[in-house]
Structures are given as structure tokens and as C-alpha cells.
Amino acid sequence: MEKVFEIIDHTADIGIIAYGSDIEQLFSHAALALFSLITEPESIEEKLQRDLEIISQDKDSLLIEWLNELIYLFDSEHILFNRFKIESLGDDQLRATCYGEKFDPSRHRIKIGVKAATYHMLKVDEDSQGYKAQVIFDI
Amino acid sequence: MREQRSNSGWQCQLVKIDDYRWQIPQDYKAGMKVPGLIYASEAMLKSIRKEQTLEQVANVAFLPGVVKFSFAMPDIHWGYGFPIGGVAAMSTKDGVISPGGVGYDINCGVRLLRTNLNEEEVRPKINQLINELFKNIPSGLGSEGKIRVSQKEMSELMVEGARWAVRHGFGWEEDLEVTEEGGCLKGADPSKISEKAIKRGMPQAGTLGSGNHFLEVQVVKEIFDPRVASVMGIDGLGQVLVLIHTGSRGFGHQVCTDHLRVMEEAASKYGIKLPDRQLACAPIESKEGQDYLAAMACAANYAWNNRQCIAHWARESFSKVFGKSPGELGMKQVYDVCHNVAKIEEHTVDGQKLKVCVHRKGATRAFPAGHKDIPPLYKEIGQPVLIPGDMGRCSFVAVGTQKAMDETFGSTCHGAGRVLSRGAAKRSLKGRDIVQELESRGITVKAGSISSLAEEASQAYKDVTEVMDVVHQAGISKKIAMAVPLGVIKG
Numbered sequence: 001m002e003k004v005f006e007i008i009d010h011t012a013d014i015g016i017i018a019y020g021s022d023i024e025q026l027f028s029h030a031a032l033a034l035f036s037l038i039t040e041p042e043s044i045e046e047k048l049q050r051d052l053e054i055i056s057q058d059k060d061s062l063l064i065e066w067l068n069e070l071i072y073l074f075d076s077e078h079i080l081f082n083r084f085k086i087e088s089l090g091d092d093q094l095r096a097t098c099y100g101e102k103f104d105p106s107r108h109r110i111k112i113g114v115k116a117a118t119y120h121m122l123k124v125d126e127d128s129q130g131y132k133a134q135v136i137f138d139i
Numbered sequence: 140m141r142e143q144r145s146n147s148g149w150q151c152q153l154v155k156i157d158d159y160r161w162q163i164p165q166d167y168k169a170g171m172k173v174p175g176l177i178y179a180s181e182a183m184l185k186s187i188r189k190e191q192t193l194e195q196v197a198n199v200a201f202l203p204g205v206v207k208f209s210f211a212m213p214d215i216h217w218g219y220g221f222p223i224g225g226v227a228a229m230s231t232k233d234g235v236i237s238p239g240g241v242g243y244d245i246n247c248g249v250r251l252l253r254t255n256l257n258e259e260e261v262r263p264k265i266n267q268l269i270n271e272l273f274k275n276i277p278s279g280l281g282s283e284g285k286i287r288v289s290q291k292e293m294s295e296l297m298v299e300g301a302r303w304a305v306r307h308g309f310g311w312e313e314d315l316e317v318t319e320e321g322g323c324l325k326g327a328d329p330s331k332i333s334e335k336a337i338k339r340g341m342p343q344a345g346t347l348g349s350g351n352h353f354l355e356v357q358v359v360k361e362i363f364d365p366r367v368a369s370v371m372g373i374d375g376l377g378q379v380l381v382l383i384h385t386g387s388r389g390f391g392h393q394v395c396t397d398h399l400r401v402m403e404e405a406a407s408k409y410g411i412k413l414p415d416r417q418l419a420c421a422p423i424e425s426k427e428g429q430d431y432l433a434a435m436a437c438a439a440n441y442a443w444n445n446r447q448c449i450a451h452w453a454r455e456s457f458s459k460v461f462g463k464s465p466g467e468l469g470m471k472q473v474y475d476v477c478h479n480v481a482k483i484e485e486h487t488v489d490g491q492k493l494k495v496c497v498h499r500k501g502a503t504r505a506f507p508a509g510h511k512d513i514p515p516l517y518k519e520i521g522q523p524v525l526i527p528g529d530m531g532r533c534s535f536v537a538v539g540t541q542k543a544m545d546e547t548f549g550s551t552c553h554g555a556g557r558v559l560s561r562g563a564a565k566r567s568l569k570g571r572d573i574v575q576e577l578e579s580r581g582i583t584v585k586a587g588s589i590s591s592l593a594e595e596a597s598q599a600y601k602d603v604t605e606v607m608d609v610v611h612q613a614g615i616s617k618k619i620a621m622a623v624p625l626g627v628i629k630g
């Protein structure tokens with residue numbers, strides 16, 4: 001089976017390596033990895049959707065700001081997402097529809113509080129296999 | 140899950156100054172403007188070298204306007220851009236301000252309250268007390284405050300800090316006198332705060348949070364300097380204290396995230412070459428620099444308001460359990476320090492007065508006796524410095540010294556410092572029950588998440604006693620008293 005993401009353990013924080021056959025899938029898998037740090041993604045049902053638009057300077061910042069936007073939505077509105085449809089992705093702009101639901105303490109177990117996606121040790125690579133991105137989160 | 144290894148660690152040569160000071164020479168890397176100075180024992184260096192932390196100390200030495208040294212305290216560990224346990228002072232004339240030099244959790248800090256209760260009186264009621272504290276103090280992931288602030292009140296709170304809480308009946312006026320900066324950093328400007336930060340901050344006002352934040356009921360186990368301790372109202376062994384450790388929650392994180400983005404662009408606009416993207420910065424005097432300082436002050440004030448509210452609820456909880464008013468229980472505040480902040484201060488460098496922006500990231504201000512910025516009560520003993528350890532060991536009360544003023548821009552360590560990742564900390568327990576393990580050592584714990592509790596196991600941290608010994612021996616602070624936990628609440 002093709003790899004979606006893995007979790008990496010870091011002294012003060014935690015990180016992910018996400019994989020994708022194309023850049024859109026990479027962004028979608030990175031977001032899924034983020035929510036798998038926060039809770040069990042299988043426990044999230046699709047009850048609401050959010051359209052997001054991110055504008056940034058380059059692909060690296062676009063990835064970080066995409067993840068930070070999702071962290072913000074969880075922290076401020078308590079929304080958990082488990083599916084991400086990337087509508088368009090350019091060099092400095094991303095449009096996506098995200099599906100999920102409001103946090104429900106009776107059904108969702110929160111594993112850790114992720115506070116920010118960082119630029120530290122950020123790596124976005126492309127090879128013949130596809131795309132790969134490493135992101136470290138502040139928790 | 141796999142462990143991230145920073146290849147073979149950091150093996151470059153350090154120059155030994157004495158048993159507690161080590162230098163990274165300025166010529167270690169081209170671009171360093173000053174040498175690095177590390178406060179550590181030889182034994183601690185071994186563990187510090189396992190990560191790329193010292194490379195980060197060298198990277199900070201690249202920043203424009205950095206004066207004297209890029210400092211590392213003995214509790215140093217890997218951080219974003221700047222190491223945690225790092226101190227760097229930049230001249231306000233030609234220096235920069237970097238959000239990475241403050242950290243995400245702006246004004247994460249510690250507040251200490253004392254009581255006139257002793258261990259014999261508290262231990263029989265510790266379960267009841269911990270339950271009451273846990274019930275009364277909002278904590279944990281996604282926890283929302285008991286105080287509901289409107290947008291207008293949020294703006295007031297950002298400007299007023301701890302005073303906002305006192306004005307609304309949370310705590311005492313005298314608490315402000317024994318809080319760093321009086322619990323209010325000047326220059327806070329809510330117009331520099333994003334909508335997002337406000338939306339994240341409003342529901343979390345007055346909450347303890349999760350992760351490494353806690354409230355601890357402690358017992359004084361050792362007093363090293365009875366005269367100084369008694370000025371702080373710490374009078375004898377067995378006395379019960381309350382230590383509160385929290386910061387600016389999601390609000391501070393959003394402020395940092397927002398301004399890192401601005402600083403990224405600013406760094407290239409001002410032609411600042413950085414060895415690490417996470418060191419993004421702007422000249423202190425630039426619009427970007429001033430905007431960050433104004434926003435950072437809002438987050439610092441939000442954090443002080445948090446600790447002020449929590450102190451009030453801690454007093455209420457004690458009052459309920461012991462049937463006496465907080466006043467009758469002698470629950471005065473000893474002090475409140477921040478350990479993630481940047482401040483404009485005046486220091487003497489090579490005999491000249493110099494205005495600098497001191498970044499303290501995982502480091503504590505440690506001003507000496509007689510300094511104008513410490514409260515009259517402590518003028519003769521120096522500024523109290525509060526050094527929390529992990530929940531299974533102990534914490535220290537210390538004071539600032541003239542040597543800190545002369546050497547480290549009046550700064551010292553902030554705590555124990557992590558050595559194991561969260562995953563490794565859990566694995567180190569090998570399935571043992573952390574709650575039972577602590578109970579067997581006489582420590583009652585109540586936590587919102589057992590999983591996050593395991594991540595904070597003692598094994599995950601350096602021994603704070605070693606950290607304290609280094610700063611004491613090096614003379615950048617003086618240890619006064621040591622306390623051990625009796626009960627802990629965590630998110």
C-alpha cells in the first residue's frame with residue numbers, strides 16, 4: 001500500500017512526514033497527519049464542510065500556513081477534519097474544501113494539543129516516487 | 140513511531156573557561172558576530188551535545204546587533220531557531236527583534252504563592268484539595284475559561300494584564316507589586332493583534348492549558364538561606380507553597396505565527412541573512428519590529444491575566460477545603476516571573492550604558508539587590524527567581540545577582556529542560572502507571588489526560604537540581620529554598 005504519512009518523534013515536539021503522488025495529495029495527507037496527531041481520524045464524521053483559501057509567498061509557506069489554518073480552526077471553533085479536497089494549488093495560492101465535524105468529548109479522544117506548524121526542519125521534496133514533506137509541530 | 144536522530148549530535152570543540160562556562164569561538168562559523176557562551180557542567184554537556192542545540196546557539200550569534208555573547212543556560216534544549224534556555228541581547232540602535240527568540244508561548248511563566256499551612260495539615264486533605272483545584276481551575280485541551288470576555292474586554296485585558304483580573308475581583312492589588320513588570324508590559328497595542336488571535340484567545344482566557352503546564356501544591360524541604368527566605372515569607376521546613384506554571388495559550392501561539400510570517404518578509408526586505416528560517420527577525424526600530432513588540436506585550440499581558448485568575452481560584456479552593464479565608468491562610472504571592480519574553484532594558488557593556496532588547500527564551504530575569512525594577516519588598520535581597528522542576532522531583536526559589544547583571548544581562552535558567560521526546564518518555568515508563576508511581580512517592584496527581592501526564596514523566600527531564608547547581612556555582616543566581624510536590628493538577 002502506498003504510504004500516506006508517518007509520525008516522527010522529536011525531543012520537545014512532534015512531527016510528520018507526509019507522502020503524495022502529486023502535490024495536491026501531499027497537502028491533503030499532511031492535513032490528515034495533523035488530525036491524526038490530535039485525535040483518531042476514524043472517529044471524525046463528515047457533518048460540515050469549510051472552504052479555505054490560503055495565499056502565501058511560496059510552496060513551503062503555503063504548506064505551513066495551510067496546516068496553521070486548520071490548527072486555528074480547531075483551537076478557535078473546535079472543528080476536527082478528516083477529508084480534504086484540494087480544489088486548486090498554485091505556487092502561492094491554495095483553495096480547498098475540508099470535511100469534518102465539531103469536537104464532541106463523548107466520541108473524540110484528544111491525544112495532544114497541537115499549537116503551531118513550524119518552519120523548523122521543514123523539507124518538501126519531489127522525486128520519481130512523488131512528493132514528500134516533513135513538518136515539525138509545536139505542541 | 141520512530142525517533143528523530145540529529146545524526147551524531149554536535150561534536151565540535153568548546154573552549155573551557157571554568158567548570159561552569161564554555162565558549163563556542165566566534166570563528167566556529169563564518170557569520171557569527173559574537174562567540175557563544177554556555178553555562179553547564181562537563182557532565183551536562185554530554186547530554187547537550189546529543190542534539191544540534193549548540194548549533195542553534197551559534198546561529199543566534201549571526202543576528203544583527205547581538206551584544207557580547209549568544210548565551211545558553213544549563214537547561215538548554217532544542218527549540219525553533221533559538222534554543223530553549225537561550226539569551227541574546229541586541230542593541231536597540233542596530234539590532235533586531237526575533238519572535239523565535241521569545242517562543243510561541245509568549246510570557247510562559249511561573250507564579251508562587253505561600254501559605255501558613257504545613258505539611259501535616261495539608262497531607263490528610265490532599266485528595267480533596269487536588270480535586271477542588273482541578274474542578275475550580277479550567278485546564279486541559281480545548282478547555283474554555285470560566286470568565287467570558289467580550290471583544291471589548293479582551294482589548295482591555297491585553298493592555299492591562301494582571302491588573303484587569305484584579306480590577307474584576309480576581310486576586311489582590313498587592314499581587315501586582317510582586318509580579319514582574321507589575322503584571323503589565325507597557326506598549327501593548329491591540330490594533331497589532333489579528334482577528335484570529337483574538338478568536339483563539341477569548342475562550343481560553345483564565346485557563347491553565349495542557350502540555351507541561353501545571354499547578355503544584357508543594358512542601359518546603361530545604362532552606363539554603365534563611366534570612367533571604369524569610370523576606371519572601373518562606374519561614375520553615377514543611378511550609379506549604381503553591382506554584383502555577385502557564386502562559387498565553389493559543390493566543391500567544393497565534394501572535395507568534397502571525398508575526399513570524401511578517402518577519403519572514405521583513406528579513407529579506409532589510410537584507411538580513413539568516414542561517415535558519417525560524418530565526419526570522421526585523422530591526423527593533425522598524426515598523427515590523429515595533430509591531431511585534433506591541434503585539435508581544437498584548438500576549439504577555441494575557442498570560443499575566445491568566446496566572447492572576449488561576450491564583451485567585453487556587454486561593455478560593457484552599458479556602459473551601461480548610462474553612463478559612465485566603466487572608467487567614469496567609470496566601471500571599473511570593474513572586475511571578477516570565478520565562479519567554481523580549482524586553483527593552485538598560486545594561487552596562489564595557490563601562491558604557493547601552494539600551495538593549497534582551498530575548499529570554501526559556502530563561503528568567505535575575506536582577507540583583509538594589510535594582511530599580513524590583514519591588515521595594517525585595518530591594519535588599521534581589522529579585523526572586525522561580526525554577527520549577529518536573530512533577531516527580533523538586534523546584535527551587537532563588538534570587539538574582541550582580542554577577543548575572545554583569546555577565547548575562549541579568550538572566551538565569553528557567554527549569555529542568557527536556558531530554559526525552561514525548562514518545563520516548565511514554566516508552567520509558569514501560570507500561571507502568573504514572574499516577575500510581577507518583578502516589579507511591581506521596582504525590583497526588585489529577586490530570587485531564589493520562590497520556591499527556593506520561594509524556595511529562597521525570598525521566599523526560601534533566602534533573603533540575605543539577606541545573607540549579609550550575610547557575611548557583613556560576614554565580615548568576617543564588618539558591619534560597621527547595622520544595623517538593625505534594626499534589627499536582629495538569630491539563
